[in-house]
Amino acid sequence: MHIIVIGVYAPEEGREEETRQFYRQIQKEVDRCNKSDSLIISGDLNARVGNQPIAIVVGTLGEDCMKRNGQILREFVFFNDFKIPKTFFRKKEIHKYTWSARGSKTIID
Secondary structure (H helix, E strand, O other): OOEEEEEEEOOOOOOHHHHHHHHHHHHHHHHHOOOOOEEEEEEEOOOOEOOOOEOOOEOOOOOOOEOHHHHHHHHHHHHOOOOEHHHOOOOOHHHHOOEEEOOEEEOOO
């Protein structure tokens, strides 16, 4: 068994064709991995996945907002039976958000 880490930087929200290509490429890499390997996909996925749960895939502790990139990530994660860990763990408000400016704040998934 191996541990495989794939580092990624996804296209920004609204770049639909680039996003489709991005997920096609990641899916190719995932398909190349053996099922017995442990796979970690980490990086900036430029996605806001919200807090609407999908059993064992997405938890209820994400932020209230969900955007299109977040929906695409949720579908990718569900299809591959992955998890979005940060949506399962309660955090203090001060540690929850990864970006804040001008009265806005976000959890980047």
